Amino acid sequence: xxxxxxxxxxxxxxxxxxxxxxxxxxxxxxxxxxxxxxxxxxxxxxxxxxxxxxxxxxxxxxxxxxxxxxxxxxxxxxxxxxxxxxxxxxxxxxxxxxxxxx
Numbered sequence: 001x002x003x004x005x006x007x008x009x010x011x012x013x014x015x016x017x018x019x020x021x022x023x024x025x026x027x028x029x030x031x032x033x034x035x036x037x038x039x040x041x042x043x044x045x046x047x048x049x050x051x052x053x054x055x056x057x058x059x060x061x062x063x064x065x066x067x068x069x070x071x072x073x074x075x076x077x078x079x080x081x082x083x084x085x086x087x088x089x090x091x092x093x094x095x096x097x098x099x100x101x102x
Contacts, residue, residue, distance in 0.1 A: 009039040015049040019083065020056025027056070031063040038070040047078035047101065052086050060087065064095025073097055 011034045016023045034042050042063065064074040075097040076087070084100055087093075 008041070009037065010041045010043065011037075011039045012043040012045060014045045014047075017048055017050055018053070018056075019046070019049050019051070020053035020059070024055045024059065028059055031059060035063055035066050038072060039067070040072045042067055042072065042074050044074065044076045045078055046076050046080065046083060049083055050080060052083045057086065057090055057092065060096055061092055064092060068095050075099065 013030050013034055015027065019027065031042075044060075060074065060076070067074050074095060076083075077099045078101040079087070079098050080101055084098055087096060087098060
């Protein structure tokens with residue numbers, strides 16, 4: 001009996017200089033569109049991001065949780081030390097995979 005393998009899906013988004021605050025609505029819309037198709041992995045390229053606030057943490061938590069519930073994951077790539085420290089401290093490792101820059 002032949003079994004079919006599901007092709008893995010991956011989407012990549014680029015974060016702006018600030019994750020949250022004034023950019024929150026724009027990021028929220030991007031995350032909603034990207035998670036709608038339930039990709040296996042959503043990559044957020046944070047190479048341009050220098051800081052994150054509580055709103056940004058909330059957006060990442062919601063996106064990460066949604067993906068996790070569907071069997072996927074959120075991966076933050078090129079994360080600065082500052083953003084890494086915040087995201088790690090608030091315990092988002094449950095929903096988000098962090099990869100430091102460099």
